[in-house]
Amino acid sequence: MRGVDPAWLPDGVFRPIGTRRTLIRGSGPLVDTVHTEVAAACERFGGSVERDASPGPYDLVLRLTGDDGSEAFSFERGDGRTTVTATGQPGLLYGLFHVVRFGEDAFGQDQPRTPVGPRSALRMLDHWDNVAVHPVMGQVERGYAGGSLFWRDGRARGDLERVRAYGRLLAACGINAVAVNNVNVHATEARLLTDRIGEVAAIAGALRPYGIRTHLSVTFAAPVVLGGLPSADPLDEAVRAWWARATAGVYAAIPDFGGFVVKADSEGQPGPFAYGRTHADGANMLAAALEPYGGTVHWRAFVYDHRQDWRDRTTDRARAAYDHFVPLDGEFAANAVLQVKHGPLDFQVREPVSPLIGAMPGTRLAVELQATQEYTGQQRHVCWLGPMWSEVLRSPVEQGLSVGELARGGLVAVSNVGDDPFWTGHPLAQANLYTFGRLAWQPDADPAGLLGEWIRLTFPGAPERLAGGLRAVLEGSWRTYEKYTAPLGVGFMVQPGHHYGPSVDGYEYSPWGTYHFADRDGLGVDRSRATGTGYTGQYGKPWSEVYESTDTCPDELLLFFHHVAYDHMLHSGRTVIQHIYDTHFEGVEEVEAAQEVWASLAGLVDPARHARVAELFEEQLRSAREWRDQVNSYFFRKSGVPDAHGRRIY
């Protein structure tokens, strides 16, 4: 698409297919999509494509042998031919992109027939896009990549070419679901469910050719605000009937509609608590409305008291999701998915894995990640989140949970995409979107391998100097970001409201429940059972024991679980205060080094992309220095402990 970055689908990645002879067998709309892709590649590179022709000499056969809707496929190479076999149309589409990813290797050595399929049936992006520009949050809440792909000036965009291009990119990394509006559902957005469903249907039509089902965020209060009912009580028959009618209307417009996303009783959104009902009651009412059509309700577990008193150290926001939802395990309908943020707080650069994961065997959980970099540099900082996500997704497995169980409800990320020409504001933030899609497909994939894939696809034919430079810039960037921001898992310390840049006490005396309790002797949150909030007791063994003791708690989470003295010795052999100083100096040095690497890649990267990233590195470096100096000064002023290496602290 002209004027828009091709991301991980530049023309060049289709050369191996486009120069060869391809046969496509089977029919259906997604098979047509496959054909369109191959035909375009052949037109560009001189190859050929046939549909359902008699066997001739073909280099690639893409064959559909059924129509069961499966997303899996098999891949084999033999007798000079590469074959993808699928029993469902989506499988054939994913098989095509599998071949694209493999490139020339897909046509190299023989390979036995290998089944390939996603570990999770739902691989979803939630867009926090507003239809009407919100006076504070703007067009996209927590969006750092321009406007919305879907909405502009209070309504759906008329030209959906960009949405189609987005769907194509998503299919190529394995995404199969998109929620098109913000979970904070304001007045305009509420109406998408009813009289404005046509706008959603148009978007769904643009995404459908790439196997993507469209979802809608709805307000729990819809029967009141849209239907004029006196109540939204989920056990009220009139309310249930209203939702049934509304849902029928949605499916009349969008027969393959995916379902609803709901943020209820959270940060001011309405919910079942107002009627003395449980969140299972609320979710099941919507599940019942969706059930006849095969739809799913995604019910967010992000429920906590955001009017907390900072004076009260017994209330612990980290406990909230578990305390609210574990007692409801087994009560949710089969087509209700409980969508759980990966950590107990809110997408901080370092949190333990949410104790809900693994604690609700009778409930379909989906793990929610955040691709949009709200707390991780807002797409002005390079911060590739692959390693963090991989740790999150592997951790439950280490607890004995299978990846299949983990992913039963799906994997969800808040999208980092807008109408920016590079899609993600920071061109290198595309790697986060790609990595999420691939990890959602295969949660135990090696993130470094996925980064390599992204580099090969985005910079086809990149010389090793470029590929190595990109790895150097991206691979450690999450840990670099962690180093210069809030230390040792303590979280927050950001500017209130917009969440960009440092403010060590920014949330310390606020109602949001995110505190560090730093005093002249030490800092951190005591969440132990022995002397703290008892949060460690929400974990199964061994983690409940590991986290309980400062002897065994991992360094990087120490301040999340314990309040310790500044001279507490970490496993690393450094004191807490010296760790704070060291990591903050190191973090800035690492940004400086990455900036130099990027500068050295000039000439190997197209000028527009190189210039945009170079400019953003200036801001990242400025911001990293600000973080370093504020955090170090704050803790020096409080602790009085000088830096062991005598570096400048203000």
Add this chain to the structure above:
Amino acid sequence: MRGVDPAWLPDGVFRPIGTRRTLIRGSGPLVDTVHTEVAAACERFGGSVERDASPGPYDLVLRLTGDDGSEAFSFERGDGRTTVTATGQPGLLYGLFHVVRFGEDAFGQDQPRTPVGPRSALRMLDHWDNVAVHPVMGQVERGYAGGSLFWRDGRARGDLERVRAYGRLLAACGINAVAVNNVNVHATEARLLTDRIGEVAAIAGALRPYGIRTHLSVTFAAPVVLGGLPSADPLDEAVRAWWARATAGVYAAIPDFGGFVVKADSEGQPGPFAYGRTHADGANMLAAALEPYGGTVHWRAFVYDHRQDWRDRTTDRARAAYDHFVPLDGEFAANAVLQVKHGPLDFQVREPVSPLIGAMPGTRLAVELQATQEYTGQQRHVCWLGPMWSEVLRSPVEQGLSVGELARGGLVAVSNVGDDPFWTGHPLAQANLYTFGRLAWQPDADPAGLLGEWIRLTFPGAPERLAGGLRAVLEGSWRTYEKYTAPLGVGFMVQPGHHYGPSVDGYEYSPWGTYHFADRDGLGVDRSRATGTGYTGQYGKPWSEVYESTDTCPDELLLFFHHVAYDHMLHSGRTVIQHIYDTHFEGVEEVEAAQEVWASLAGLVDPARHARVAELFEEQLRSAREWRDQVNSYFFRKSGVPDAHGRRIY
């Protein structure tokens, strides 16, 4: 005026005049205003009023003996007759309100002829009202009393009855000038100078009958943004010609126009620095344009670096106005007034008096106060500022400056009025507006006496229990506010942006130049010559010596001038840290006591007023407790010193 609080001009205060026989001698528009006032009182209370009739039996004679424009008058009582004599129309108007203020006493014992007149020729209110609602600052910047009296929906209000009522209230307390728009002049407001001057003229027409001249805030960049010139260089002849033409247009529309108010080179506003010119160059250019018409330019001295680096302890925002302007003394034109905030920072609850006052003998200075309670509780807290203003205005006198010198350029306050039915949001905040007007007229007046006046006028016939209760609630409220907010003159510690409520570190790592430098050992800003920023050297003796030493620096300003240890002993006999704890507990207790007093006045105050104040006391108490607990916790965590009295600190 129906639906609007009569403030200090309820009908009852006109009873002494309205029941008597009055003769008015002289003619002119302000004499007509006097007649209208007396006639309305007589119609209400049965008295009589004649104009220029032959001497008959009169109780009150208001006589104009010339037309020299003087605001002074004489007052005498003898032979059963009260006589006000004025040589100018404004004097007659002020004489009338003088009689109103005296009430029955004006018709009691004989009094010899006494001259009465203002100490300052200019007694002005600046409105920070925007014409177009600003996306962040709203209709009125730092306004806490609803919308603007003058502007709504992007233009002047069509109905100016409220503006006339405002002018009447202002005349009754001695104000004679109003600037009708914000000193931060945005795009819409810029045009008031040229094609939208008609809207200003309409407002001027409504204020004129009460002797009030209208002023306009203008942007220094007007020749560029309105005139299309390439430059706004004040020495450029084309620029000077543009201003001359624009000013001629203003006077064609408003013959008695007062002049321009300019905020230049400050917080992002344009100014002469861009052209390598001085602020005298800038001000004098506008003075030259105004001079033929008798107008004045009010040039604000609020010029400082708002992009300061918190790491740099040598830059001192408090020094900025003196450093910028004192070298220019003697260079400003005769009709240029340098408008100086009373303190060196920004309207904090406690600041030393600006060292500019008294340091520029060759320049007409006006002292700027802030009636709108930006930093003093935003008209949700009772905070009567009379004692603070009186201290400010007496202080230079103690330095040997005459009140006349002090007030040569005038006294200005930022208005606290909006379209709220009580004018000022908090009904008791009316006392601030009244007190400002009266202090502007007579800077050495006893503020407690002015409070008594305000009570007598606003609550005519109030029983002593009510009057005493009002005094109890208001008289000490400024010191109460000081107690529970930032201690010992250190300032700020407010929430960034809106400036309401506590945030001890809110501005500590910001670019605004307002820091407290608290660490585990102590806090405060070293502004001494010996070891600090040298700011104390901007004062003449004895203050330069008094402030230089912690031995002599007044307790209440100690942290403004010095960085001291928490255990530093104050003159009060308390340590700094114990002072912080004590005052914060005391402040809340004093709010609780005031709230109880107010509650006891139910039945003595009209129900709407009583209810509004009672409701606001709830918020004030909540906020005061929040201040107490955040400030005490912050300093306990930092100092580790327990409260000597073992009170609860979180």
